[in-house]
Structures are given as structure tokens and as C-alpha cells.
Amino acid sequence: MLPPLKALPVFESVARLNSFSRAAAELNVSQSAVSHQIRALEDYLGESLFQRQGRYLTLTQEGKNYLDAISSSLSHIARASNQIRGEEDTKIRIAVYSSFAVCWLMPRLSDLQHKHPNLDITITMTHGAPELSDKTADCFITTDQEKRGFESTLLYQETLFPVCSHAFYQEIKNTLNLTSEELKEQLKSKPELLEGFPLITSFGIYNEYTEDWRSWFLERNSAIPSNVKFHKFSHLLLAYEAAKHSLGIALVNDYMFNEKDTNSPLVRIPTHHIHTNDHFFFSYKTSRRNETAIKEIKQWILNEASSLKAHT
Template identity: 70%
Template sequence: MLPPLKALPVFEAVARLNSFSLAAQELNLSQSAVSHQIRALENHLGESLFHRQGRYLSLTSEGKHYRDAISSSLSQIAHASNLIRGESETKVRIAVYSSFAVCWLMPRLPDLMRLHPNLDISITMAHDSLELSDKTADCFITTDRDKRGFDFKHIYRERLFPVCSPAFYESMKNTLNLRSDKDIADLLKTHPERLGDFPLVTSFGIYNVYTEDWRRWFAETGNPLPDDLQLHKFSHLLLAYEAAKYSLGIGLINDYMFNEDRTKDDLIRLPTHHIETGDEFYFAYKYSRRNEPGIAEVKRWLINEAAELQPDD
């Protein structure tokens, strides 16, 4: 038996906004009308959907499951209705890790908007794991691919390589008494561990521990992490990028943060080896929503753009 259909968009709004009063404002209803619709839905289901503790509101476990189950259906109904009415605007919410959003996605958004002017894009950034749920976004750029009912398209295998600022690079050559780029390339080819002679920048975010990035890099040379390293520690890869750019030391960054054409005045990639982090990035969306025009357009564009992230070496 179908539930009271008028109550479903009311429930979705309350669950998303976590507030009866805000839902009432959004839906242009009185708060008592919102409460009435929620009670009718709970009576029909025979379950409480919200915990009510004074002014605080939260979803019960049954409420969370119900929200996740109906959100995509409501979205598809709204989309189908818009098509019938001839509305061409397509809203797409994308959730993405902050460093990927700032360094790779944002510079390319003007191109996406030029190719698809009908899209109404909103971006949500996350520092840690992304919750794959309609209440968070319509599609995701994530390293997680363990979510039932979702489709995942591979876009990038992460690797880290050493970089420094042009000024720092020149000071390295002077310190090592080297005259040319070839000299420093020859040295680092045979003795990459010489990077440990200089200050290094480490970030917490990749491995959730400081210095693990450089420990793995030095392990590739057959050497342990030197005991006498001068290290500058930063919580996030974005901060490590900025620290290297401002000559605090040599940092380890990845492909989506580095583009030789755009950052040639900011950072120089040092001629030595890289390491792979083991993280794979995916474009994710609910399989049931795969044919929605907005998601389909973003997917095609993103996969095409991400082809440059697949390194040759």
C-alpha cells in the first residue's frame, strides 16, 4: 500500500534540513501542517522517523533507511515533471575531496559550463570520507567504491612525486655545486636519497600519520627514512602544496595538483621517482539515476577530462 504521497516531500525536506520550521519555510507551509504530514506518514509506516528531544531533531535508524530509499525516487519524479513542463535547467550537486575540488575541478568548471550551459552545478567539499547518499549530493568523486546500488567509473590512480619552488630548486643546485638541470637530474638518478639533505614537507592527510609519505618514498630508494631530516608538518595535502610553493621545502604532491603548463611559475617537479598511494578515484552515482541528463553530462565530461590524469610513466 502506498504511503500518503503528500507527506513524502515533506519528510524529505525535514530530513534534509533537520528542522520542521525550516522545512515549513521551504515548502511554504505552516509548521503545524508539516508536523501533521510527518505524523500521518509515521502512522502509516508504524515507525517513528525522528527522535524529538526538545528543540533537537534527528532521524531514527528507520528514518535514515526510509530517507535513503525515497530520495532518489522523489528526484526522478521531479526530473520527469520538469521535462514534461519543458524546463531545461538541470541541477547537479557534486561532493568531492577538498584538494581535488580546489586544484583540479574548480579550474575546469568554466569549460564544463561553456559546454553545458543548462547545468546548475553546486560543489560540496569534504576533508575526509564522503557519505554516498542523496542527502549529501547527486554524484561524487571518491576513493570509496563499497556502496550497494551505486555505479563507479574509474578516473585516477593516485601517485606522489617530489616538487619544489623555482627559488628552492636554484638553491639546491647551488648547495650541491651543480650548474645545470642535467647535473641535478644525473645526481638524483643515481642518488635520489640526497633529497634528504634538504628540508622536506610532509602531510598527515594521505596516510593519517606524518612522515609516512616520505618513509615510503625513501623505501623505494632502498634507504630508511633519515634520522636527521628537517621536516615541516602540515595536516592537509593542500597546505603541503602551498608550503612547497613558498620554498619551505620539498613536498610530495600528486598529478591532479600539478600541471606543468599551469604551475610552471609555482612548482618544479624534481627528476626522480614517484610512489603510488594505493588510492583509486572514482566518479560515483546511484545506478538508478544513471540516465538523468545532468549526471550523464557531468560523467561524460569528467571521464574525458580525467584522461589527462592517467600518467604515461
């Protein structure tokens, strides 16, 4: 037997907005009508879906489980109904890592909006891998492609290379008494020249400080010298900012640096790079692969990612 169907979108709205009054405003009904529908649903299920603590409203564990179970179905019903009515949904939510959003996606958003002005885009930043779920977003840029019911298209494998500010690069040349060409030639055979300068390490990629530089030195069969001075930062974005402000040399990834950008605050140091174990994917629900908005976003991101691969 089906639950009171009118109550389901009301429940979803209250759970999403965390408020009876805001849900009432969104649904254009009275707050008492919202309360009545939630009460009817709770009576039918025999469980409390919300916990009220003064002015605060939270989902109970049963409420969370029920929301997870029905939200995808409600979205499917809404999209199918809109398609039948000839109304294409142009709203799309993209969940991406914070550094990817700030350094790669944000500078390109104007191009995306120019090419697809019909799209109403919401960007959600995540520190770790975003949860692949309709309640999180409609599509994802993630390193996690192992999720049943989702399609994932490879964008690229992550690459790390050393960068520093223009002023710090000049300091390197002055300290070593080399011209730009001489430094470039020497670094081909002696990348260890960099060990005499402060190095910036971040925790985020390898979940351990200095592991990024250990991998970089290991690429040339050498260990990190014991006398190296490190500046430690929890996130790659902070390491990027530290390099920009001349604290030292940082290892950043390919999507954070565009060699064609003449206004870049950083210089890529002419020496070797390393690959991390992370592969980035564009992911979305298989059942939604034919939606116009997702197809447009996917094609645009794949085109942009192909130019990224060409420069690494």
C-alpha cells in the same frame, strides 16, 4: 498500506532543512500545515521522527532510517515526472575530496560552465571518502567503487612526486653548487641528494606521518636517513601550502600540480615518482546513468582526466 503520501515530501524537506519554518517557506505552505503533515506521518508510523530541544530540531534514529529509505524513491519519482513533462533537471551535486576540489576541479570549473552552461552545479567537499548516497550528492569522485547499485569509471591511479617553491629550488642548487641541468642529471642516479633538505610529510594519504617519504625512498631500495628534518601536516593541502612557502620539499599528487602552468608556485623536482594504492573513480547510481546532466559531467571529467594521465 501506503503512508499519507502528501506527508512524505514535507518530511523530506523538514529533515533536509532541519526546520519547520524553512520547509514551510520552501513548500509555500503555512508552518501549521507542515506540522500537521509531520504529525499525521508520525501517527501512521507510530514513531517520533524528530526530536525537539528548544529551538533545535534533530532527526530521531527512526527518522534517520526512514529518511534514508524514502529519499531515493522521492528523487526517482520527481525525476521521472519531470522527464514525462519534458523538463530536464539540470541541477547536479558533485561530492569530491577537498584537495581534489580545490586544486583540480576549481581551476577547471569555468571550462565546464562554458561547455555546459545549462548545468546548475553544487560542489560538496569531503575529507574522507564521500558516502555514496543520493542524500549526499548525485555523482562522486571517490576511491571507493564497491557499492551495490552504483557504476564507477576509473579516472586514474594516484601518483606522488616531490615539489618545492621556486626559491627553495634555487636554494637546493646553491647548496649543492649545481646548475639546473647538473641537478637534473645527478638526481636521476642519486635521489638521496634531497635528504639533506627539510622534507614535508602529510598524514592524509597513508594515515601515518613520514610513510609517504618512506615509500618514496623505498622505491630506490633505501631507507629514510635518521637525520632528516620533517615538517608534519595533517592534510595534503597543508603540505602543498608549506612547500609553496618554502618550508621544504613535499610529496604531492598529480592532480595538485600542472606542469603546463607557467604561474605555478611550485617546481616539480626532476626525480622519480611513486604510485599510491588509491585509484580514483567517477561514480553515480546505475539507475541514473541516462540522465543528461550526469552524462555531461561524466564525459567532461573523463576528458579532463585523460589529459591528466598523459602528464604523469
